[in-house]
Amino acid sequence: MITELATALGVNAHDPAFWMPLVFMGLLFAIIVAGTVLDGFDIGVGCLALFAPADLRPRMLSLLSPWRDANEFWLFLGMGLFVSAFPHAWGSVMGELYLPLCLLALGVLLRSVSFELRLRSPQELQSRWLFGFALGSLITALAHGFLLAQVVVTYQDDAGYFWFSVFGGLSALAAYCLLGSAWLIMRVAGELRARAVMWGRRAVRWAAAGAVGVSVVLAFSNAGIFLKWSDGPHWPIAVTLWVCLLACFVSIEMCLQRMINSSYRTTALPFVMTLLVFLITLGGLGYSFFPYLVLDDITIWDAAASVDSLRLVLAVAVVALPVALIFNIWVYWRMFGLSIAPTPPEFKEQAPNEGGTVA
């Protein structure tokens, strides 16, 4: 397939000008997927904290605490890679998306700062920063949806497209809530899990509607993509993906229903299925867009920086990637499974007047 592509472009497959943008595209896509999925449950739990009763909220946030450090960096990495590897698409993408990007920046700023400040502030101020974190997560989720909707319709901004963006924002919110609650179902027991099941049930249909809506609009507003799906050698792939998506949504729904009615065991099934949904949706998007960065306009080869700069960035990335991988695997490998809340340490009862002064 790679040699086909290379001959179509009229270059040698071993030419760095050909394969370097491909490598960076793969890296960028991996970072986007990692960012959406791993930061996703973070955002989702943050959004759900708005609806949770006040006494459960601190527990939800402390569940997130170990991954905040790693999670807040995906967006940085993605942006940095995008700007340094594809400077010629940067302008036309960033220039069009001022408002959603503004929203995204505000949301991310608010949530990452409030989380850390909450950790370090005295008891009476903590609920304030907790609200800030939840609000920031909400804004971030909406902004992700707006961005996706805008990218799918190639930045058109008529009235109808505006409502599509709103729909995209809301369904992204639902999808993140679903991911967050599925994670909570796997992660905790007790009241929080029971509530997470209810949240998940409310979110799952909206998320499904969003996934379908985005794909349909993507297909019908861009003839090229519709052709790519329905025609040519790849249509079995498209059909398989659709069937998988349907199966995932149905099984999540059934599992949640069962958890309400009969079973009350720890299960990772909804989380794994939701992960699968995210992977399929993102994979489908990536497949539809390739090799364009801006649909039907800028390919990754048009957008790439000069080979010298790319080589330099690649060298930096090769140094950084092992570090990133080791660090992330080390951090994330405990993400799965049931978490048991830490109990406060038991202090020895100190007998009064024993051994002099007790400060």
Added chain:
Amino acid sequence: MLLFLVIELGLAWVLLYFKVRSLGADNAPWTEAYRFWVRVFALAFVLSLASGMPVLIQFGSLWPALMEKIGNVAGPLLAAAILSTFIFKSCFLGAMLFGQRYVSDRVHALLVLMVAMGVLISCFCLLVLVSWMHTPAGVNWTEGQYHVLDWWTVLFNPSLPWYAAIFVLASALTVGFLMLGVGAAQALRRPVNESERFVFRTAVYIACVATVLQGLAVAGSGQVTAQYQPAKAAATAAYWRSGPQADLVLFAVPDEQAAANRLAWTWRNAGSYWLQRDDSGNLRGLDRYAGMAPPVGLTFWSFRLALLVGLVMALVALITLRRTRRAHYDPGALSRGWRHVLAWMTFSGWVLLLAGLAYMFFGSFPYAVTGTVTVSEIMGDIHFDALLGGYIAYLVLYGVLLLGFFQLLRHIARYGVVPIARRRGRA
């Protein structure tokens, strides 16, 4: 972002000093100082890292066409800055903040050193980018974009040493005055302990040395500005008509319509040093740059403001040194009024920084990259309402976060630091 970046950079090195001193014999007060200021460092780090994202996004969406032109230079620099932040954050910072109990003291000191190095490297990458945009070197401008000829020349472009010196000294000044202000404010409420006196001593010395060096650095960088950005130099000096000699304008109201200074208070024939001479030996005035000169009033005034704040800071630092030298550097030995002055000047470093930043930005106008790319040709076409709304939202959010920072700083200055724990991969 920059406001907290300077605190972060300065404090990282001050913390290293505290940490190294706490390895010595007399360790208790130094450990206590480290404990207190590491919290301030953590807060500043959180804020500067988180607000780096909006800066990057704003940079992209306000000036979308810029990266197309300078992408080959700026791309690797930005990548290096982000990745070095990533590496030092993920490898060293977590261990420094939360892992002190698990490593020996010496290893922990090494971690603090690595964090300080990491902050310095990230700042260096950003400084290279900014200074290169002001004095491009080592590149080839063809077909509307830059191609790198020699990375070494790009990295060490003519203005880099001066910009780096000014930035590092500004961060030292900011941190010095922050520590002075906090110490003085504590001394207003209660007698300070030994550790706080040590901090105060460190801060007095940092502030004194940094102000003096800052003056030298600004004077030196004026030469580079005159050579590479003559229009900026002429605007700074408010020098309108070219001629053989220039007065040093200390105070004036520059009038762009009349191309003259009103209410001028000058020092005769002393300003020639910071202006560029043309081939015939005449100084270049603003009349040589019709239409391509920076806004004179803003450039002139932001520079004067920065200078004024710097002078006040130098004066305050030296007087504080003189008054506390005999009193074991105890802020309690100062008069109440002077302690109030110091407390008010806690964030004077930020004023200096903002004025200097405004000077750098307005002074290089109308160019974004000196000599080739103007600001107007890379501006995006964003609707004015959207822009205004975005700005208001940013202002409100930054206001809230700044308030949160002040509140926490006040709280720990009053009641002390309560340590927090976090373990990776566990909840």
